[in-house]
Amino acid sequence: MTKINPFITSGYISAKYFCDRITETTTLTRYITNGNNVALISPRRLGKTGLIEHCFHQQQIREVYHTFLIDIYATKNFQEFVFELGKGILNGLKPRGRKAWELFLKCLSSLRTSISFDFSGNPSWNLEMGDIKAPAITLDEIFRYLEEADKPCLVSIDEFQVIAKYPEGDVEAILRTHIQHCSNAKFIYAGLQRHMMGEIFTSPSRPFYQSTAIMELSPINVDIYTEFIKRHFAENKKKIAVETIQEVYKRFEGITWYIQFMANSLYAMTAEGEECTVDKVNFAIENILSQLNFTYSSLLFQLPPKQKEVLIAICKEGKAQEITSSKFLKTYKLTASSVQGAIRGLLDKDFVTNELGVYSVYDKFFDIWLRKRIS
Structure with missing residues (x-):
């Protein structure tokens, strides 16, 4: 079987390739399995989504709950939010079989005629944005499903801070009302921009005030990351110098995604039986920058x-x-x-x-x- 590069740069495979976050996993799992909504705040690329997926793969969650990952980063208004929420829930239910998604479609009266099915009989979210003509009604239907679902539901909404920029001024209040009255679902609001997330959840004038537990993520300790990287190199008959890992950690300020990306590149550059020395760090960065040169030049030109x-x-x-x-x-x-x-x-x-x-x-x-x- 082909070996995979153990340093994953997107998505989630298994606990084997997930570095640490033992305390955070325990805390987040405890919160959401004991009836709490959670605001998870950290700078981008520090591993919020990975932590949530890791929690959702814990046995006490995987076997008991329906779990949904919703990313609203690209949404610009309430209609687009409802679109992504419905799409994320349907995609989360499809692997669980017909019984799971049929109940959801039954609740979506306003969109039922717009849902198509593939050759296997599975539903596809091939809607256009314009199909959601009354987002408030569709949101009511989605929350009716969450309340009536055959299992309790956990809904993670990534980049939650963007709702503060929607032109509709009442989205926070609408969502807070729905969530407050939905006993069968708990929510994780993941976001960056600490000041925006802080205002949403800690300002007495905002609807979500004192409605959640609040968690902040910090960088993983350098010693823990060092052992994680060394172990994966060793398991694949490769070596990496401690100073190499520490140089990467320092250069990228302990930010998870960059460390994973650099470790992925350094692993690929190192043959079995070889040691990855610190001089390879700059070489790996130069390779990465050469691939990104056109993109960065275009971005700078457009500013x-x-x-x-x-x-x-x-x-x-x-x-x-x-x-x-x-x-x-x-x-x-x-x-x-x-x-x-x-x-x-x-x-x-x-x-x-x-x-x-x-x-x-x-x-x-x-x-x-x-x-x-x-x-």
């Missing part, structure tokens, strides 16, 4: 001039604070008004992240590529 100037200034700073201060403005020949306008666009497009007032380039590979370009 408006002011946004490009502010992005480069933040990149040069590394960790930029007080970006409207006279010192920052003078150093990079910017004006306060141009920075204020540009930073909104950069945050919306995910070029830049803001954690507790500290701005940095969101994509670490893009940051390295840009530094090389402007140095």
Whole structure:
């Protein structure tokens, strides 16, 4: 049988390829199996979705609950939210057999005529957005299913903070009302942008105030990651120097996805019987950047001039604070008004992240590529 690269960069395979998070898995599992909704907050690419999938694969959840993973990152309004919620639930039910998904379709009166079936008789979510003509009614039907389902349900909504940007001002209140009255389902609200998630769940004026347990993810300890990577190399008759792993961890600030991606590349570069030494880290990064060069060049070209100037200034700073201060403005020949306008666009497009007032380039590979370009 063909060996797989043990460092998974997307999706979830099994506990064997999942690094640590023992405490977080226990805590999240305890919360959701004891009737709590949970807000799971962390910077992007730190492993929120992987942790949720890992929890959903625990025996006490897998055998008792229906589990649904909903990603609303690309949604722009209430209609698109309802579309993704319905699609995610149907896709989650299909592997569980006809009895499971038939009840869901029975509840979806407003969409039943739009659902098609494949040659095996399984339903397909081939709807167009316009098929959801009354999203409030469709949402009522979805929650009726969750309440009547033959098993208790766990629903994870990824990138939950985007609902705060919907043009409809009452989506939080609508969802909170439905969730409050749905005893057969519990929800995990996964999100980044700590200030936005914090406002949704900790502001007394917001509908979700004090309605959830709150968890924050931190980077996995470097020693734990070192043992995880060394073990997988050793199991496949390869070696990796401790300083190699520590260099990767330091360069990418312990962020899970980048460590996995780099470990994946370093593993692929190392033959059986060989040792992966620290000098291979830069070689692996150069290979990755060469593959991304066209994409990054296009992204930079498409940026408006002011946004490009502010992005480069933040990149040069590394960790930029007080970006409207006279010192920052003078150093990079910017004006306060141009920075204020540009930073909104950069945050919306995910070029830049803001954690507790500290701005940095969101994509670490893009940051390295840009530094090389402007140095």
